[in-house]
Amino acid sequence: xxxxxxxxxxxxxxxxxxxxxxxxxxxxxxxxxxxxxxxxxxxxxxxxxxxxxxxxxxxxxxxxxxxxxxxxxxxxxxxxxxxxxxxxxxxxxxxxxxxxxxxxxxxxxxxxxxxx
Amino acid sequence: xxxxxxxxxxxxxxxxxxxxxxxxxxxxxxxxxxxxxxxxxxxxxxxxxxxxxxxxxxxxxxxxxxxxxxxxxxxxxxxxxxxxxxxxxxxxxxxxxxxxxxxxxxxxxxx
Numbered sequence: 114x115x116x117x118x119x120x121x122x123x124x125x126x127x128x129x130x131x132x133x134x135x136x137x138x139x140x141x142x143x144x145x146x147x148x149x150x151x152x153x154x155x156x157x158x159x160x161x162x163x164x165x166x167x168x169x170x171x172x173x174x175x176x177x178x179x180x181x182x183x184x185x186x187x188x189x190x191x192x193x194x195x196x197x198x199x200x201x202x203x204x205x206x207x208x209x210x211x212x213x214x215x216x217x218x219x220x221x222x223x224x225x226x227x228x229x
Numbered sequence: 230x231x232x233x234x235x236x237x238x239x240x241x242x243x244x245x246x247x248x249x250x251x252x253x254x255x256x257x258x259x260x261x262x263x264x265x266x267x268x269x270x271x272x273x274x275x276x277x278x279x280x281x282x283x284x285x286x287x288x289x290x291x292x293x294x295x296x297x298x299x300x301x302x303x304x305x306x307x308x309x310x311x312x313x314x315x316x317x318x319x320x321x322x323x324x325x326x327x328x329x330x331x332x333x334x335x336x337x338x339x340x
Contacts, residue, residue, distance in 0.1 A: 117272070144326070153237065156273075156318070156330040168326060203272050210326035215261045215280070218328070220272030 116140040117221035119204050125227045128194060134224045136187040136204030144210045145187045146218065147179060150201040162187060163210050194228045201225050231256045231323050235331035242309055243339050250304040250334045252319030258297045259321035264304050267316045267333065276317075277304075309338045 117138045126132050138145065147159040161169035162181040176198075178190040187204055201223045207216040234253040242248050252262065261280045265273035279286045279293045279302065286293045292305040306313050316333040323329045 153332060155233065155332045156320075156328075158327055161326050163326070171327075205272070211328060212322040212324055212326040215263070215278055215322070217263075217275045217278070218273075220274070222271050225270075 117204060117206055117219050119202075119221035119224050121224060122222065123225045123227075125229065126191070126194065127229055128196070130194075131190070131192040133191065134189040134202055134204075134226075136189075136221055138185055138187075138204075138206040138219070138221075140206060140208075140219060142206040142208050142219070143184055144207045144216075145181060145184070146205040146207075146211075147187065147189055148203040148205060148220075150203055150223070151199075156203065160189075161210070168210070191226075194226075196228050199226055199228045231259075231321065231329055233319055233321055233329050233331035235317075235319055235334045237332050237334070239335040239337060241337045241339060244309060244311060246309055248306040248309045248313070248336055248338070250317050250319075250336065252302040252304065252331055254300050254302075254321055258300065259323075261322065262293075262295060262302045263320045263328070264291075264293060264302075265318040265320065265330075267318055273318055306336075309336075311338045311340050314338050 145162045149157045160179040165181045180188040203223045204221040205218040232255045264276045267273040279295045294303045316335045318333040319331045320328045
C-alpha cells in the first residue's frame with residue numbers, strides 16, 4: 114500500500130500507563146513525521162525528523178517523547194497521557210523535508226489511541 | 230497566521246455528477262497546494278499538487294484549480310462513482326518543512 118506501517122493499530126491505555134507507538138517506512142525516505150488527528154480538527158504536526166535528527170517540536174507536551182533510531186524507524190513514547198490525547202496518530206515520510214519543495218508525504222494507517 | 234479552510238459540511242452528490250470541493254487559504258499565496266484523500270481508519274493518500282503558477286492540473290477524472298486572486302483551490306471529480314466517497318484534504322506549505330491541513334470535506338457519492 115503506502116510503504117509506511119504503524120503498530121499497534123489500536124491502543125487503549127490508562128493515564129498512568131507507558132506505551133510506545135512504532136512507525137516503519139520501507140521507501141528509503143529521509144524525513145519522517147508524527148501527526149495527531151482529532152475529530153473535526155485538521156491534522157496537527159507534532160514532530161519532524163530529517164536523517165534521524167529532530168528538526169521540529171511543534172509545542173508538544175513532554176508526555177509525548179519521539180525517538181528516531183534510524184531513517185526507517187520512528188517511535189512515539191507515551192506516558193501519563195490525558196483523555197484529551199485520545200486521537201488518531203499518523204506517521205508520515207517523505208523523500209526529503211517537505212514544505213518548500215512540495216515533497217509528497219506518504220502516510221501510514223495510523224494508531225487509534227484511547228486514553229481512559 | 231496561515232490557515233486552510235474547507236467546507237466541513239458533508240457533500241452528497243449523485244453518481245455520475247461532478248463533485249466540486251473548495252479550499253480557501255489565508256495570508257500570502259503558498260507556492261503550491263496539495264490534495265489528499267482519506268478513507269475511514271486510514272492515513273491520507275496524496276492525489277495532486279498544483280503550483281502557484283499553474284491555473285489548472287488534471288489527473289484522470291480529477292481536476293484542481295488554483296486562483297491566487299480568490300485565494301482558493303477547487304477540486305473536481307468528474308463522472309463521480311460511489312468508490313470516490315471519502316474525505317478530501319487540502320494542504321499548504323508553511324515554512325521549510327511544515328504543512329498546514331484543512332479539516333477536510335467528506336464526499337458521499339450516492340448510487
